[in-house]
Amino acid sequence: MSNATSTTETVHRVSFLDKDSLSIPILKILQADGTTFEKAVLPVIDQPLAEKIYDTCVFTRVLDERMLGAQRQGRISFYMTCTGEEASIVGSVAALDNEDVILAQYREHAAIRYRGFSTEQFMNQMFSNEKDLGKGRQMPIHYGSQALHYQTISSPLATQIPQATGVGYSLKMQGKRNVAICYFGEGAASEGDFHAGLNMAAVLKSPTIFFCRNNGYAISTPTSEQFAGNGIASRGIGYGMHTIRVDGNDMLAVLAATQQARAYALEHNAPVLIEAMTYRLGAHSSSDDPSGYRSKEEEAKWQQHDPVKRFKLWMMNKGWLSESDDQGLYEKYRQEVLAAVKVAEKLPVTHVDEIINDVYDTPTPRLKQQLATLKQHIKKYPDSYPHSAGRV
């Protein structure tokens, strides 16, 4: 059969389907007070894993708070937080193998942290100093690390989605027992690349997890002006993809869904779509003021669904965490981040020679000539090029 499946029911009078014909349930495991729903099936989790997850959440909270502060003081030029979305990001990355390849959008720094990106490495990138793995070429928050299997962030939205399909396919071809995971927002899911990427993944059987953080807004645009269908999950089903919708503020639900998504992707060599329903508690970025497009009441309502607090209560119920452990953790990271800022901001920026490297595998003669001319010029006017003067 080419088009419909053999199970297609026939009707003999016109009958249309609407978005409500598709009922997509939402997975919830943790309740607001930190207890689990009665019939909930828990993910695979033990105390060390829970501690690592929580540690990552606390670090990320502290980083977001401190770096937003640093941005306001003019010490870095730009920042973006993932506040409110920690469960979506950490819960999913914690279900993966360390060699599963991550292609993120930009708000998923908790995932690279979980893999082991050091506080110092974060700072080097944000301060664009000479130790930045990205060599000072991109704005703050565009992290990436080959060693941690986390591809460097690119700002144009959704470009990573079809790329993830390719990465997943390559993992399959190489016989690796690994998957690719691709993070994106519900806004990015409107881009053409989203549709191209999902369709290819489903048809070509790429073991890739498409993880949508449906956080309610794309800058100022609410979901009601972004899509009219049944969220992003309905599209996964439309492309013939294994799909699940989860409470994105529920660490255990995200963990459980992603663990099973990974197992399914590997076993069937097939993609999976996860739609995590969450909320962007902070501003879009340090250049944005959300009071222009949403109410304080709405934000306050979502504060009550704080995913980190909910998971903390669960840990405490289990006897895996105490108030004083918690305070100690925050304190430790506050000091660590502050100390790292001080070191990183004093390091010089990348050497000017790097301006022509990595355009190609080796600089072309014309690029070398442009660099030589530039250095002559800087020598003549050192005061006008403070980043490079004295080093040419």
Next chain:
Amino acid sequence: MAKINMLQAINDALTIAMEADDKTVLFGEDVGHFGGVFRATSGLQEKFGRDRCFNTPLTEQGIAGFANGLASNGMTAIAEIQFADYIFPAIDQIVNESAKFRYRSGNEFNVGGIIYRTPYGGGIAGGHYHSQSPEAYFTQTAGLKVVVPRNAYQAKGLLLASIRDKNPVVFFEPKRLYRASVGEVPEGDYEIELGKAEVVKEGTDITLLAWGAQMEIIENAAQMAAKKGISCEIIDLRTLAPWDVDTVATSVKKTGRLLINHEAPLTGGFAGEIAATIQEECFLYLESPISRVCGLDTPYPLVHEKEYMPDALKTFEAIKASMKY
């Protein structure tokens, strides 16, 4: 006349155009109630309603394709692409469709009512993806007009002319001047003719040519040169496609020298096209090779933005080299 900045001037032009013609609609990412990430469209949704000023889903390809559809059926579509760096997902709809609608249909259909507005350019510590100047990709496409204003007055007059032009226009707005450039702007309706360069300052020794935000740079360089006794003629191209060969050639025939400055990389940049044409038109008048002061042939960097940029000092050095040649 009031003193306003470029964003206000753009807002003013959009208001006038939408008031004058109720078949004009404005759309793009975040342009609705929020008024756009730079606030160029503030208040327009309140004035004209959600049917005429609205947020689109986040898809540049969709925005451009939608604009083609609207304009092919008699509407005027003002589409905002949030940053010029993000115009590339829409490139097929713009260069294959908007540009060729009229030609490929024997003028059965055309999309002359389209204008794509987009903030371009660097100097704002925006790095890689908030700084590019992609105008040359569009100047090679027959059927598109490409316009770049340099100040608030021009932004309003050129925008109004672009909206009413019977061809699709890509309108690049120099974002580093959005708030920085403040000037006298008439309150009423006026247009600045497309395809005409402006001689901003007369001079005798060398012609300096630029557009958009780089105009400020060549003006600064000209002041440095003046202290060395060099008299620069300064021209703002304003429209890159179609560009005003006559005004530039007339100037070069007078001064005997030409320097072109743009932010986009040197190789394949629009300066190359200008240099080749002026070399044909003015070969016997030239006292020195035509000089190009442009971005490096690299992607746009973050920390080395100053090093990358064709700034006033680099331009000043090139002026002196041209004079000494």
